Every structure is written in C-alpha cells, then in structure tokens.
Amino acid sequence: MLDSAKLINIVLVETSHPGNIGSAARAMKNMGLSNLNLINPKKFPHGDARALSGNALDLLESAEVHQDIQSAIANSKYVLATSARERSIDWPIVEAREAAIKIKSMVEKGDEISILFGREDRGLTNEELQLANEHLIIPADTDYPVLNLAMSVQLVCYEIHMALKSDQNFSWQDYPEYTHQEIENLIKHFNETAFKLGLIDKSNPKQILTRMERMFRRLHPDKMEGNFLRGFLTKVNKLLK
Amino acid sequence: MLDSAKLINIVLVETSHPGNIGSAARAMKNMGLSNLNLINPKKFPHGDARALSGNALDLLESAEVHQDIQSAIANSKYVLATSARERSIDWPIVEAREAAIKIKSMVEKGDEISILFGREDRGLTNEELQLANEHLIIPADTDYPVLNLAMSVQLVCYEIHMALKSDQNFSWQDYPEYTHQEIENLIKHFNETAFKLGLIDKSNPKQILTRMERMFRRLHPDKMEGNFLRGFLTKVNKLLK
Numbered sequence: 001m002l003d004s005a006k007l008i009n010i011v012l013v014e015t016s017h018p019g020n021i022g023s024a025a026r027a028m029k030n031m032g033l034s035n036l037n038l039i040n041p042k043k044f045p046h047g048d049a050r051a052l053s054g055n056a057l058d059l060l061e062s063a064e065v066h067q068d069i070q071s072a073i074a075n076s077k078y079v080l081a082t083s084a085r086e087r088s089i090d091w092p093i094v095e096a097r098e099a100a101i102k103i104k105s106m107v108e109k110g111d112e113i114s115i116l117f118g119r120e121d122r123g124l125t126n127e128e129l130q131l132a133n134e135h136l137i138i139p140a141d142t143d144y145p146v147l148n149l150a151m152s153v154q155l156v157c158y159e160i161h162m163a164l165k166s167d168q169n170f171s172w173q174d175y176p177e178y179t180h181q182e183i184e185n186l187i188k189h190f191n192e193t194a195f196k197l198g199l200i201d202k203s204n205p206k207q208i209l210t211r212m213e214r215m216f217r218r219l220h221p222d223k224m225e226g227n228f229l230r231g232f233l234t235k236v237n238k239l240l241k
Numbered sequence: 242m243l244d245s246a247k248l249i250n251i252v253l254v255e256t257s258h259p260g261n262i263g264s265a266a267r268a269m270k271n272m273g274l275s276n277l278n279l280i281n282p283k284k285f286p287h288g289d290a291r292a293l294s295g296n297a298l299d300l301l302e303s304a305e306v307h308q309d310i311q312s313a314i315a316n317s318k319y320v321l322a323t324s325a326r327e328r329s330i331d332w333p334i335v336e337a338r339e340a341a342i343k344i345k346s347m348v349e350k351g352d353e354i355s356i357l358f359g360r361e362d363r364g365l366t367n368e369e370l371q372l373a374n375e376h377l378i379i380p381a382d383t384d385y386p387v388l389n390l391a392m393s394v395q396l397v398c399y400e401i402h403m404a405l406k407s408d409q410n411f412s413w414q415d416y417p418e419y420t421h422q423e424i425e426n427l428i429k430h431f432n433e434t435a436f437k438l439g440l441i442d443k444s445n446p447k448q449i450l451t452r453m454e455r456m457f458r459r460l461h462p463d464k465m466e467g468n469f470l471r472g473f474l475t476k477v478n479k480l481l482k
Binding site: 023026027029030031032054055056097138139140141143144145146147148150151154155158161162165193194197198199208211212215218219221224225228231232235236239240 | 297384403460477
C-alpha cells in the first residue's frame, strides 16, 4: 500500500445492508485503500459484513464508526460526495477519473481527503451533499445508471488506484490550481475584453462565449498561468482606454 | 445503449454463486452492455440471481446458456480472458483500460468480441486461457489482488463504457483539433504579444514563455477555439500599433 493511500477516507453514510460494508471493505483493500469510516451503520458489526469482506477483515476491524459526517471528515482538506447526476444540486461536478487525479495530487502533498457514499436507497441528502467541495459522478448508462453501493466504492477505489500507480508526475505543477471562483473571474475578464475588442457577435453572443467558457474550464489553469492571463487581459484593457 | 455495445459478449464460465450472475447482470446494464453468456452455471435460473440483478432482470432472461466456451465465442473476432497476473500463462497481456480502447475500435468496425470471466475460486483453466487472443488484467493492489467476480465484471464494463462514450464526448467537438503547426503559430503569436505588452521579464524570458507553451499544448484547442484566440491576438496587436 502506498503511504499516500492512507490519507484517503472512504465514508459510508447510514448503510442499511452490512453485506455492502463487507463488499466495500474488500473492494477498498483490493485497490490498496484502508481507511473505512461508517456513519450510523444500521447493523455493524455483523456476520454478513465479515462474510463478504474476503481477506479484508482487518479493514472492518479498524473501521471508525461515527455518529455524524462532520466528525469523520473534520481533518479533510477536500471532500467529495458521490451523487447521481440527475439528483445533484447545483454544485461543481467531477467524474470519477478526473476526481482520482485530483485526489492523487492532494494526497501527494500530504492532504487528507474524504469521499462520501450515501444510503443504498436514497443516497445522500442535500444537506450532506453540501458538505462536499465537489460532487463525484460515476459515468454510467443513462437507461439504468443506479449502481450498487459496493460497486460504486469499487469503481472509485479503482480509479484512485489507477491514478496513484500512474507514473504521471504532477510534480511539475509547482503552483496550486486555480479555484473555481478564480476560473470564474478569469472567464468573465476574458469575455468582457473580447466584447470590447469587437470580437463577439452582439446578436448572438452566447454561442462563442459558451465555447470560451468551456475552453477555460478544460484548461483548468494553475495559479501562475491564470495570473499571467489575468495580467495579459489587464494590459489589453489599459490599451483600450 | 450504443449499437456497438451489442457486439460485446460477457461470458461467465462455470459460476458457482447465482448471486454473482445477478450482480454481474446489473453491473453490465449499468454500463450499457446487454449480452450475458453463461457457460455451465452451477445454479441458473435462481432466485439469488434475480434478487441481485436490480433492474437488469431482462439480461438474465435473455442470457444464453452454453455447454462449452467455444460455442459462445464462435462468432467473436477478438477474445479476451480475464486473469490474475501471477496465474497467467505466457500470453499477451492487456490492462482493462487498454483492452477497452481496443474493444471500442473492434466493435466500431462491426466486429463481435467476447470477454471470459472464470470461476469464483479457480478462475479459468490454462486450456480456457489459451482460447483468448489476449489476457485481460485488472490492476489491483499486490497485497490483495483477488477481486470478487461481479466486481471484475463491473470494472471491465465500466472501462468499456468509458471508452465507448469517449466518442460521444467528442461529439461536442464539432471542429477538428488544431494541428501541431497551428499550435506552434498560436504560441508564437501569444508570446510575441505578451512581449510587446511588457509582460515578459527580458532578463529571463525563458521561464514564463516555457510555461505558456506548456499551457497551450495542454489546452490543445480545436480549430474554432484556436482561431478565436488568434483573432483576439490580432486585435490586440492592432491596438499596439
């Protein structure tokens, strides 16, 4: 197991079926994760959990049981809540693969992170979803996107394993990534400048602006890149005056 | 479900626990796959299979039951056998992610493919492994790499879904990507403009310019984005004159 993997908390919220806790523990251990946190599990400890945990009994034994999510995630610098796309409140969304890359960069800096998984039948409440920095989506078929809880844990842990084992080194990224708000500000600044430069068709400004917004979000600049672009735009605006 | 997904056969060989068949069916349907093939299942049909299949009962009902693998894979042009790395006989090996990309390219040509999953306790025999073109490995932690059967099905189907949908992802990309030369020209144009705007430290221009180059290469703009940025830079240069 990688040291950085120890900074990753899997948090199961009010799981009904202890078998799912056991399957989730096995899924975690298969992918090199070990920190299992249970918020008000319906039945735990339980024989079904042990029966399905395979060789991951140690994870069940070391699992932390909490009464509320807040105490489980208190030390986390980045909290993800798994969510079905259609149920999601208006919140930043990342797909599992992208989330795993982010998690890798966080834990390699020594930051603790948590991933919340909701109840089998109802997922997480809106209040619980709002505890998260971002919502994690597992891409699935639109006809039947409802995954079993332990399967969701398996897929997320797999993506984390794939990211952690990848040789891709993000150490070149010596500056932190722009925050969501910083990207918003950059997009606004760019779009206003493009307007002043007469580059936007005023009868239909939406189309190109949406494309530029998408482009900047895809770029996800780091602080030095983003600040350089902001400086560039500031200079252009001075010329325009 | 994508049409090409119909060309993908999931083949479970001598599964002991019918619950695993049900979980596998749900895992498949969650990821948009539908062709379930069972080779000599110990117990099928069975209540446990139905109980765990969620809304994928239709997959159980349409599942083909065969007496031998050969008849199940007769029409497949590419056969993958899932295998634990250490048990693998000397055969070409692909990881799940890479396999999914290969599968995508096969089915998009109209070729049928099959993926074999072995028994819960013993996997596939060497004879069965030798029926495959390649062996598929799911990356896992070396301390405990033994995945539950349905979890393996889930992960492989997920990778296939991710690969197949990557196509759809590109449907927003209605413009071709900038060529290498076009990106070169964009970077040159941007850097020259930044120079004229007085944003580059002349004693050490390399550092920031290298960073901007890396940023634009990472962005890899499409033709419309790239051309808009070029137009933006042209306007700024006009202001500078």
